[in-house]
Amino acid sequence: MKAIEQRIDRLDKVDKPYQQKAIKITLPESSQMKQGNTVIRANKLSAQVGKRTLFSDVTFSLKSGGKIALIGKNASGKTTFLRQIMHANEAITRGDKVKIGYFDQQLKQVDLTKTLWENIKEVSIHDDQMNRDCLGSLQFVPDDLPKSTTVLSGGERVKLALAMILLSDANVLILDEPTNYLDINAMKALEELIAGYSGTVLFVSHDRTFVRRVATHILALENEEITLFEGSYADWENSKKASISRGEEDNLLIEMEMSAIAAKLMEPRLTASEKAELEQRYQEIVAKRK
Ligand SMILES: Nc1ncnc2c1ncn2[C@@H]1O[C@H](COP(=O)(O)OP(=O)(O)OP(=O)(O)O)[C@@H](O)[C@H]1O
Incomplete structure (x- = not known):
């Protein structure tokens, strides 16, 4: 005890x-x-x-x-x-x-x-x-x-x-x-x-x-x-939506998502499958960029 x-x-x-x-x-x-x-x-x-x-x-x-x-x-x-x-x-x-x-x-x-x-x-x-x-x-x-x-x-x-x-x-x-x-x-x-x-x-x-x-x-x-x-960021996104064309907005959001994925890929504790998934997602996004 x-x-x-x-x-x-x-x-x-x-x-x-x-x-x-x-x-x-x-x-x-x-x-x-x-x-x-x-x-x-x-x-x-x-x-x-x-x-x-x-x-x-x-x-x-x-x-x-x-x-x-x-x-x-x-x-x-x-x-x-x-x-x-x-x-x-x-x-x-x-x-x-x-x-x-x-x-x-x-x-x-x-x-x-x-x-x-x-x-x-x-x-x-x-x-x-x-x-x-x-x-x-x-x-x-x-x-x-x-x-x-x-x-x-x-x-x-x-x-x-x-x-x-x-x-x-x-x-x-x-x-x-x-x-x-x-x-x-x-x-x-x-x-x-x-x-x-x-x-x-x-x-x-x-x-x-x-x-x-x-x-x-x-x-x-x-x-x-x-x-x-x-x-705030949400306000900024809304103001962007109001002021830029759809194509420009999509490209901007795509660029930001690419940056986010690139940063995640630097994470040292990523497993091989997480890394592969992120890389695939990155390639999909690159393909969407106009
Ligand atoms: N001392 C330097 N000599 C030459 N090029 C430089 C130097 N410092 C920065 N650069 C270049 O200037 C550009 C802007 O770099 P900076 O690091 O300020 O960008 P960033 O927006 O912080 O990038 P990230 O989001 O990738 O961190 C890059 O192309 C970088 O390679």
Whole structure:
């Protein structure tokens, strides 16, 4: 009996994830920006690679608190645009209090000589309860905390890097494809964390469900232009339907589905049959493109 109790006790300690609850990550007043204040302004921003223009004369203002999805075809220049915003140049003005946090697949912020918990403690401006709640919502269990980050899977490192950026003192998060390598539960958790986050988030994701659920604004990179749309992805799709011809709309949706499949094909845990199915679907879509 004692042995069973001990096992139950251990199971409780080891395997039970932290209690999952809706989390609101609120920045301290010192780094909060007033709702509606301009966070980033671009004035005639342009980018070229070699002789090719990716976009030119882009002008817009992003307001505090928005969750802005940058959408566009593969290789249209989304990462280039995000990097410009991060590094700033003469065409970009940032609000006084803006502190940018940048996430991409390189996961440079994760220190591989440290444990998961040490990485969090290094950057978090929140108390340990919030740190644990955030990690718990991303399905980490208490036993993961002292683990060396070298033993974490690719998906776990992505989740750690996202937790680090969300808990840091940055108030404008730039997330380049945060949903790659995330399973469906982690993706849902990230949706909720971003929704409950008080700062501004500018992100690229090939997952349309994620974009549909998270975005309050859309920055659309098309035909070498970037346009800010004040509304959700569903609103944007509807406005597109109203303004473009059926053929153009079909091609745009096909291109976006192709991007989504290409991103899924990068998932390392795909089985051979899932991969074959996705490849077949990709070929079917390519054939539909006019
Ligand atoms: N340093 C560079 N030198 C040469 N070409 C580059 C460089 N950086 C980007 N490019 C090219 O510029 C184009 C836009 O790249 P970018 O990564 O910004 O696109 P993207 O929209 O983020 O693409 P994806 O959706 O595939 O991630 C691509 O054709 C890319 O090959």
